[in-house]
Amino acid sequence: MRSFVFFLCCIGCSALVAEEQRFITVTAAGEVKVTPDEVLLGLDVRTREKDLWKQNEKRCGVTVIKLLSDHMVPKANVKLDDLDVSPYYGEYGERQASPIAYNYSRSILVRLTDFDKIEPLFRCIRC
Secondary structure, three states: OOOHHHHHHHHHHHHHHHOOOOOOOOOOOOOOOHHHHHHHHHEEEEEEEHHHHHHHHHHHHHHHHHHHHOOOOOOHEEEEEEEEEEEEEOHHHHHHHHOOOEEEEEEEEEEEEHHHHHHHHHHHHOO
């Protein structure tokens, strides 16, 4: 009787081992060829000034936004995004106890559907 139970256990274990080794591997590749209809530009305006808000908001809010409107980019396609403000204490070895200036960074996302505007826009954006 013990031999019979041992035999059944061995058969059951081998069936479990056989089921654990089953697997399916699927490999696929796809390629889509379409003509792009829009481009997303990520612009970043950075300044380091004592008078933090006036300088960066002037560059970001007036200069870049005006430049985009001058190139006929609709306001709906311009999004002011991330804002990062951090104190600047000086270079390593010459650090001050209090901030000597502030680093200000403002991100602007621009969606363009007219590809002819990209190159002239890049030529003008150098602040």
